[in-house]
Amino acid sequence: MKRQLNSPLMAVLCLTLFAVLVVGCKKDAEEPEVEDTTGSEMPEPEPEVEVEPIEEPCAFETVYFEFDSAELDSASRTSIQEAVECYRGQNTNVSLLLTGAADPRGTEEYNIALGERRGQAVRGYLVSLGLDGSRISVTSVGEEMATGTDEAGWARDRNVSASEN
Amino acid sequence: MALTASAHRRFRGSLLCALVLMPVVFAAMPAASEDDAPPLPEDKIVVDIDAADEEVFRIGIPDLVGEPAIHAVGGADVLRNDFRLMPGFRVIGPGAIRHDFVSRGIAIDLDSWSVLGANGVIKGTISSRRSNVIVELRFYQSTGAGTAALRKTYQGSPDEIRKWMHDFANEVIGIVTGIRGPFGTEIAFARKLGLGRKSVYAAGMDGYGVRRVSSGGGVSMLPSFGAGTIWYTRLSTKGMFITNARAGGRRVIGGKGINMAPAICGDRVYFTSSRQGNSEIYSANLDGSAVRRLTKSRGIDVSPTCGPGSKLAFVSNRHGSPQVFTMNRDGSDVKRVTFRGGHNQTPVWCMDPKQPLIAFSGRDANFDIFIVDIETQEYRRLTQGQGDNKDPAFSPDCRLIAFTSNRRGGSGVYLSGQDGLDQNQVISGGAETVRWHR
Numbered sequence: 001m002k003r004q005l006n007s008p009l010m011a012v013l014c015l016t017l018f019a020v021l022v023v024g025c026k027k028d029a030e031e032p033e034v035e036d037t038t039g040s041e042m043p044e045p046e047p048e049v050e051v052e053p054i055e056e057p058c059a060f061e062t063v064y065f066e067f068d069s070a071e072l073d074s075a076s077r078t079s080i081q082e083a084v085e086c087y088r089g090q091n092t093n094v095s096l097l098l099t100g101a102a103d104p105r106g107t108e109e110y111n112i113a114l115g116e117r118r119g120q121a122v123r124g125y126l127v128s129l130g131l132d133g134s135r136i137s138v139t140s141v142g143e144e145m146a147t148g149t150d151e152a153g154w155a156r157d158r159n160v161s162a163s164e165n
Numbered sequence: 166m167a168l169t170a171s172a173h174r175r176f177r178g179s180l181l182c183a184l185v186l187m188p189v190v191f192a193a194m195p196a197a198s199e200d201d202a203p204p205l206p207e208d209k210i211v212v213d214i215d216a217a218d219e220e221v222f223r224i225g226i227p228d229l230v231g232e233p234a235i236h237a238v239g240g241a242d243v244l245r246n247d248f249r250l251m252p253g254f255r256v257i258g259p260g261a262i263r264h265d266f267v268s269r270g271i272a273i274d275l276d277s278w279s280v281l282g283a284n285g286v287i288k289g290t291i292s293s294r295r296s297n298v299i300v301e302l303r304f305y306q307s308t309g310a311g312t313a314a315l316r317k318t319y320q321g322s323p324d325e326i327r328k329w330m331h332d333f334a335n336e337v338i339g340i341v342t343g344i345r346g347p348f349g350t351e352i353a354f355a356r357k358l359g360l361g362r363k364s365v366y367a368a369g370m371d372g373y374g375v376r377r378v379s380s381g382g383g384v385s386m387l388p389s390f391g392a393g394t395i396w397y398t399r400l401s402t403k404g405m406f407i408t409n410a411r412a413g414g415r416r417v418i419g420g421k422g423i424n425m426a427p428a429i430c431g432d433r434v435y436f437t438s439s440r441q442g443n444s445e446i447y448s449a450n451l452d453g454s455a456v457r458r459l460t461k462s463r464g465i466d467v468s469p470t471c472g473p474g475s476k477l478a479f480v481s482n483r484h485g486s487p488q489v490f491t492m493n494r495d496g497s498d499v500k501r502v503t504f505r506g507g508h509n510q511t512p513v514w515c516m517d518p519k520q521p522l523i524a525f526s527g528r529d530a531n532f533d534i535f536i537v538d539i540e541t542q543e544y545r546r547l548t549q550g551q552g553d554n555k556d557p558a559f560s561p562d563c564r565l566i567a568f569t570s571n572r573r574g575g576s577g578v579y580l581s582g583q584d585g586l587d588q589n590q591v592i593s594g595g596a597e598t599v600r601w602h603r
Binding site: 107108110113137138139140144 | 355363468
């Protein structure tokens with residue numbers, strides 16, 4: 001009799017335990033288990049997992065110039081500083097190609113030289129901030145890529161952009 | 166790619182440091198201030214104005230007498246166009262001629278021409294013999310009592326007719342003015358085909374026979390004649406190098422930075438290079454060897470061009486704004502030669518030592534063409550009030566100046582007399598940096 005009574009009870013208990021285990025395992029797989037913290041016994045805190053932060057790649061923002069000028073304004077200097085700090089923070093030995101450009105309101109030759117002068121101004125500033133000058137080259141496209149037809153467009157044409165070599 | 170917020174915070178702190186370092190960086194920059202040159206002359210508006218009739222030589226050029234099929238390949242039309250482009254001449258064409266068109270063949274009836282006010286007449290015949298053509302041309306002057314001042318007979322392939330016409334025009338111009346004409350010479354120019362696409366072309370100075378000279382895609386620009394070929398500059402991803410048509414676009418003069426705008430003077434190439442960090446004038450052998458630096462200034466030095474007597478002209482902003490300078494071809498004896506206007510660029514020097522003239526592009530509101538006598542400092546304005554006019558080039562005899570202009574929308578090449586009169590378009594469809602084979 002005892003045997004008869006115990007058998008269904010054991011079966012229910014086993015099924016219940018199995019169900020609990022299955023549900024528990026599923027929960028583990030999906031989300032951290034919430035432990036019952038009632039009572040005085042506090043669980044050991046889980047060791048923090050060291051997650052490798054995803055570094056945003058450093059960006060050298062294009063800088064812009066006044067007409068017939070290779071002088072960096074404060075916004076350009078700030079932008080360059082930020083890029084340098086970023087490269088420094090990532091301990092990256094970056095090699096840059098700086099390309100200077102001019103608006104189309106000039107002669108082709110002078111604009112090529114002016115674009116290069118702008119690139120050299122940026123290069124000089126980068127070197128002064130600690131970047132290795134031997135890893136920074138400069139070229140110019142003069143007015144060859146200029147698209148401006150008004151003051152706003154010409155202002156965009158007068159720039160130095162950078163690409164990683 | 167944007168910087169992170171924390172990066173922004175970190176970098177703000179370095180601003181003070183950067184401002185402290187700024188004077189060090191900009192010690193190498195040119196002076197920003199413009200020099201106080203007086204403005205370029207504006208007292209003469211001369212665009213598209215022809216010389217007064219009393220000052221011109223009126224020349225009658227009827228169609229050649231001969232076979233229409235042969236005539237169609239070029240003949241009197243070429244002659245008429247040459248004299249149309251030549252300052253100081255007016256063409257009396259077939260539309261105005263009612264007498265003596267074919268009635269006297271190649272002979273002349275001066276009375277009928279005097280009614281038209283002709284100072285001279287060119288008459289000719291054209292015929293064929295097997296695959297050759299024969300052209301006989303005569304030039305009569307109103308003072309010549311019916312005797313030809315010049316008679317020539319040409320025989321050869323029909324392909325040579327244009328060349329014969331130019332030759333005869335040049336000889337007639339020599340008789341009338343004392344100096345042979347420039348027809349039959351070539352010009353070269355760059356043409357923009359799209360963003361980042363430009364090629365070098367050449368054509369006759371009358372605009373006939375435009376042909377592409379440069380090889381490859383990308384940007385080819387700043388042509389120049391010399392050593393039997395056409396030189397030009399190519400833009401690469403890391404700089405600019407100099408090549409020529411004979412080299413098929415392969416690098417002849419390269420090196421670090423930009424290397425551009427060759428001018429071939431004798432057995433050396435003069436060019437702009439930034440190989441040592443700043444834009445300076447250099448020279449090299451025709452094969453690119455034995456490079457020598459000629460200028461040393463903190464400013465921009467560009468646009469070397471050959472002058473007479475072992476001289477060069479070039480542009481420098483060493484005094485604050487771009488101006489034209491001259492120097493010996495070894496870099497000595499540097500002199501500034503433009504003292505009016507704030508942006509004077511792309512000089513070209515008349516190679517006749519008796520005419521100490523440099524033409525240049527001067528900028529005030531727009532670019533315009535000017536000529537300065539470098540001995541007297543007399544300035545002449547050739548263009549005003551019609552778009553941008555720039556990049557002048559002297560003809561071999563310096564009587565004509567070619568330049569580019571966008572006065573009719575797209576850029577083209579125009580010819581002008583030294584006084585700014587008789588301006589005519591010879592190239593349309595886009596043109597920059599014109600050079601003349603001298």
